[in-house]
Amino acid sequence: MTADTKSMSCEEFQSQLAELIGSGVDVSNDPHLKSCPLCRELLNDLQTIADAAHEFFANQQPANELWKKIELAIKDEESIAKPK
Amino acid sequence: MTQHSYLISTLIDTVDKRKRMPRPKSQKQTPEALSTAPVPEVESAVQLSEPAVALAPPPLSPEAEILARAQAGDHNAFSHLYSLHKRRIYSLCLRMVSNVAEAEDLTQEAFLQLHRKIATFRGDSAFSTWLHRLSINVVLMHLRKKGLPLMSLDEAMEPSYDDGPGRSFGAPDLSLTGSIDRLALERAVAALPAGYRLIFVLHDVEGFEHNEIAAMLDCSVGNSKSQLHKARLKLRDALRISLRKGGKR
Numbered sequence: 001m002t003a004d005t006k007s008m009s010c011e012e013f014q015s016q017l018a019e020l021i022g023s024g025v026d027v028s029n030d031p032h033l034k035s036c037p038l039c040r041e042l043l044n045d046l047q048t049i050a051d052a053a054h055e056f057f058a059n060q061q062p063a064n065e066l067w068k069k070i071e072l073a074i075k076d077e078e079s080i081a082k083p084k
Numbered sequence: 085m086t087q088h089s090y091l092i093s094t095l096i097d098t099v100d101k102r103k104r105m106p107r108p109k110s111q112k113q114t115p116e117a118l119s120t121a122p123v124p125e126v127e128s129a130v131q132l133s134e135p136a137v138a139l140a141p142p143p144l145s146p147e148a149e150i151l152a153r154a155q156a157g158d159h160n161a162f163s164h165l166y167s168l169h170k171r172r173i174y175s176l177c178l179r180m181v182s183n184v185a186e187a188e189d190l191t192q193e194a195f196l197q198l199h200r201k202i203a204t205f206r207g208d209s210a211f212s213t214w215l216h217r218l219s220i221n222v223v224l225m226h227l228r229k230k231g232l233p234l235m236s237l238d239e240a241m242e243p244s245y246d247d248g249p250g251r252s253f254g255a256p257d258l259s260l261t262g263s264i265d266r267l268a269l270e271r272a273v274a275a276l277p278a279g280y281r282l283i284f285v286l287h288d289v290e291g292f293e294h295n296e297i298a299a300m301l302d303c304s305v306g307n308s309k310s311q312l313h314k315a316r317l318k319l320r321d322a323l324r325i326s327l328r329k330g331g332k333r
Contacts, residue, residue: 022294022309045260046316049323052264053273053288062174062188067166070195074159077196 008032010039021046151211155203162202166195169212172290173219179285180223182274190226194219209299216292217300220282227278260323268330272322280315287312 008016013032020027021043027033033040144152147168153161173194178187197218205214273281286292286300287308294308301308 018310018313019306021313022305041259042320045320046313048260048262048264049269049316049319050288052266052269053284054291056266056269057175057179057273057285057289058291059171060175060178061171062191066170066188066192067163070166070192071163073192073196074162074199077200 010036013039014042017043017046147211151202151205155205162199165198169215170195172212173215175289176216176219176285177223179273179289180278180281181226182270186226190219190222193226194222197222210296213292213296213299216286216290220300223282224278260320260327263327264323268323268326269319272319272326275322276315276318280311280318283308283311284315284319288316 010032013030013036017027020030027043033043150161150164150168154165170191174187174191177190177194178184181187181190194215198215201218205211273284276284283297283301286297287294292300294305294312297303297308298305303311
């Protein structure tokens with residue numbers, strides 16, 4: 001990002017946040033954030049939400065029996081497709 | 085154009101190979117290791133120790149080899165693919181429908197469709213991207229059949245002016261740091277419009293990059309960034325309301 005964010009209003013800064021965050025740059029050192037607790041808190045909250053979502057939801061596994069069900073369904077489909 | 089045809093018509097995409105796609109470890113695969121029982125999910129990247137031979141075609145990675153065998157109808161290889169991808173497909177389904185039984189049904193349907201269509205995978209995109217695209221289609225068709233209020237992907241990709249989450253221009257009040265509990269977040273995610281929810285899950289839960297999501301949903305990278313940001317802002321609003329009601333601060 002090349003714009004001078006220090007002189008931006010919160011509204012202007014926040015309108016660029018999606019692109020700033022999405023581009024992967026380290027937004028935490030942005031000049032606007034250093035002087036704006038409100039936008040700092042917003043950014044912290046968004047990061048907290050992303051971290052929590054990954055922590056809570058990323059490692060959920062289906063039941064072990066699911067593969068057996070899929071296997072049976074595949075065999076059923078194959079037996080219909082290729083009747084003896 | 086319907087959602088179904090919208091997704092199917094753009095099934096083959098050109099996204100780069102996934103950087104974080106789980107790959108099998110470089111261990112020798114014995115016949116036992118590729119039995120019909122699903123193998124444990126593995127995460128680390130493969131290190132090929134053999135020196136490259138001049139003019140020889142590059143060896144297939146273990147996953148590419150498994151994929152090729154599955155495409156040729158090898159049942160054990162298909163079971164291996166299931167083990168490699170089940171967690172992410174199930175997570176996607178579970179977050180989209182918020183119900184364990186339905187999520188397992190959808191995971192089953194996604195892998196059945198994979199079994200039917202795997203021979204058509206041409207390798208133009210990463211396999212994981214292709215599989216997710218197929219699974220997203222299964223989920224969206226399910227939501228549509230249930231008659232749930234569903235924002236179509238087309239709608240989700242359009243900028244919305246009347247439904248945007250609030251920005252933060254007032255005085256700071258509630259910080260979410262250290263305050264988010266799992267149940268509150270589950271509810272807030274479940275309450276998101278389907279289009280926002282989908283992008284949030286793909287990016288923040290599953291760890292896909294915006295270029296990969298754009299390829300899956302046939303939208304621009306900018307749209308993916310924008311919709312993710314709106315989803316997070318909506319979640320923030322919902323969680324702050326939940327926090328106030330819960331009196332946790």
